[in-house]
Amino acid sequence: MAAAAPIIAIDDEPNDLAGLANGLSRYGVPCYKIHFTGLADVQACPEVRVIFADLNLGAGGLASGDFKSNFSSIGRILENIQPRGPYVVFLWTWHAARASELKTFLGERLEGIAKPFDIRSVEKADHLDGTEIRSEQRLVEKIASLTEELGEAGGYDDNYRVVRAALAPLFRDLEGEGNPAARDRLSGGASPEEIMLRLRGLFSAGDGPYEEVPPGYPTEATTLDEWLNVELADTVRTPKQMLESGDEEDLFFLERFVNAVATSRVASHPYVVRDIVRSRIEAMFRNGMSLALIEGPRVRLGGESEEEYDRWMNALNPMFGDITPRQFFDGSKVKVERLRVLASRLDAIDDGAFS
């Protein structure tokens, strides 16, 4: 399931790793944690958009003094991750000044994969107090500001767009758009037991016709919405099996969807559509399709004005066929039926209907 992770963090210091990942998760950005020991290859995560990596990943460390062996380790990890689309590396490190050297090193030596379009540093010195994060708010603000720096540097190009999309919940929260209730229900940094409790709570908290689950869904949940059901249908194991397996990847996968569900239920729903559209646009971009094919929903990933947003919400566009994005909603909630329509339209896009 790591394959689906848009954000991963790699560190050989478990405390530093947990501090970063938990901070992100609590701001709605699930982060797949890789505790790097050097004893096994990091598996492929082709969907990744943001990689947080410690520079000194052990195994001889800095004994050579010139960081080249550390750069080599990171380079090989990236080759194993096999990112398919644009991605950025944020060094999570005590040696922030090495970012440009690492960029040059990787620029010259990575083979067979895309190179990170940029490398920036988040200094551990600024955010760690011993083994604890001093302020999660400050940490995520730093990440957000680095992301904006990328935008400025690249003229707010597609690279920036996909990174910002991956970190979207963080920006929502920082911009005061997020709903605190949503954040409270996120499971970032929780133990497996806590995740299980929260999932059970979510699955049993049905509230109306929008969340009917088809019969036969093999979990104890009875109120998981269909969209989530469809997504989970691709998995080999049921949520319950995943939950009980204790497997780190399964839990991570579930955690992502807990976050998604929590957000979609409690937060304001226009963002659900926008997120779906955004993820699809990103997929199209990754697959080499032209973004110009989508005429209507020129989503600017949270950057549009109210007027712009209203305009495209109320306009017909080829992607949604004969209904406007607005018609997906009933008040602040998403209509499941309409989501089906959206899903079919998106599938059509995947099948090349607009290419």
Place this chain on the structure above:
Amino acid sequence: MSELAAAPPREIRQPFRPRARLLQLLGDELIGSPRLAVFELVKNAYDADATEVTVRLDLASQDDPSITVTDDGEGMTLERLCAVWLVPGDDHRRKQRENSQRSPRHHRLPLGEKGLGRFAVHKLGNRISLTTRAHDSDECVVDINWSELIHKPYLDEAPVRIRVRPAEVFTEGKTGTRIQVRELRPPPWSRGEVRRLCNQITSICSPFKEPAEFRATLDVPGHEIWIEDLPDFEAILDRAIWKFEFWLEDGKFDWTYEFRRIPGFNIEGRPVSKDGDKLKLPSSSRSDRVNGRVVADAATTRGIGPVLGEFHVYDRDRAVLQRLGDTRLLTSYLDEYGGIRVYRDGIRVYNYGEQGDDWLGLDLRRVNIPTRRISRNIILGAVHLSLQSSGELVEKTNREGFVENDACGRLQQIVLGALGALEVERQFDKERIRKLTSRPSDPTAVRVERPIRELRRELDRRGVSETFEPYVKKIEQDYMNMQETLLAAGMSGLNLAVVFHEVERGVRVLHRTIVDGRDMEGAASQAQQLVGVLDGFSTLLRRDQRKRHRVQELAARAREFNLLRLRYHKVHLACPLLGGDGDFDATFALGLVLGALNNLIDNALYWLRVRWPELSPDGETSERRLYIGASEDFAEGPAIVVADNGPGLEGDVAEHLVRPFFTRKPDGMGLGLYYANLAMELSGGQLVFPQRDEIDISAEFDGAVVAMIFKRRA
């Protein structure tokens, strides 16, 4: 329709009209200090082909002190005065230099190129009187009152009066130029300032290697006593314990090293010299290694020309200083004048080697390894360049060194590389001194608490705790963890005290930088570097459990770690172990031993590039070969052998190789083999350096051979 009638097109020509105050700006803004202004005038005397220049600082008259710079150069005719001296930005010197047009008497190339240096005179005082006489000409006198001149609106409205008269100053056929400055500007010329000026003037010419026929002297009538006890430079040089000279031309590096006997120490002096050596280049933030090379070649000195250098290095350890006598004189001289200067055609390039300038980053690099690295306050050095062949090195107008271009970066690498060669030899003699002067050190007795406490106090006092505290805390925690973990593992015999001492010294160096307070940015880098030293040991501190592993797995992991570098440097890896050939199992902590193997590969990758700097013409292949295989040739147990076809271990014995902070790599910390040795010991094995004939290995691997021997199964 507009009410304004359309004006017919027209064209006017208007030249720039500089304000008269432009001259003041040139003097004030371009030159940093009055002392540098004097230096500019002395340089002009050199360009005027003078043999002697005298700077007279007449402070006896309290009401009207003056500075007079007099040379015996070629002087100026009226025509020259008008066409050159009075024309800011005149480029005739630059043209002379470009055309290699040398002066008639001393065959010099001109140092000046921008035609602005003389305006620095404004920095010194308000009234200027220039008297000059060329051969077979009348004497010309120019009087300038800057206050009057710059109050004119425009430069073209501020004529300068020139008097032409029969010779009064330069009589009897003498030629030359005299500039007298009156109504001096601050600073007041105190004893300290005058002493500094004196040193500055005398260091204009290389005291290491004077240019032919050029002397600059300072007179301070009435205050001779101020400068008469200035330390004699020659005498100071004589007290250096180490002397190193080098010559680099077209990639050929010749050097001589001398360790001089210290009075009262029973250690013989030790001279070493090498011709046709390879200069190992450190990496540089300003200029990457030329074509990624780790050794100098002809391209390294392109636009710089041959480089001649000499370093005189001192030892400030108390035990050594005591035997040299007059310690205070020496240490205060080194504090004020220590560093490496640059000379072109024997004339100093400012501000290299001045107090406050650390153009080579000597102090920063020292924090990692205080004992081995040479800091500015223990070296008097000079780098000599030829003006004619160093065309890519362009001096900044403000006299703060060369323009920071690629050639300037390469010059830094060259000097640091040469310094590295000196440091390699010096560490052998330092070790001999250490053995005589220090008591055996117990690692448990080395304590970092006090230096850390003092550092924190200073950080608090300066209000920078917030910036530095994370580093200090990390250094403290890592140090304590390392001490606790390694001592608990019974590792006291492995030079641990040296490592602990070095970190402790690093904290003290950082403390001193903070106390000094001049370079807080440098201090932050020092703190980061110290964290880096301790980071190198991080895997030792959380080593995984010792259990049985196949060494094939170990080799596979190591290859994975280094694949990008092996690929990039076109290193042919022969690793039969990857296919299971000779595979064996042994009990060890995989992470720890993997770190050791990675360090051996890291070493090999560097030394292969030293011996084989070139790739094939198409850049696709190289002669670089690395072997990682199993061996049963050792009685102690099965081993992994790492061998290469690099230059070999240069005769270094195992005792040196595994000693912490010993390295021959210019960027190395000297911890790689130390770490590898420690890791093997912690795993019950050992690291050895066998002769090639002791093991069964293909003849193509004729460089270094290192074996990681594992404990044999009971």
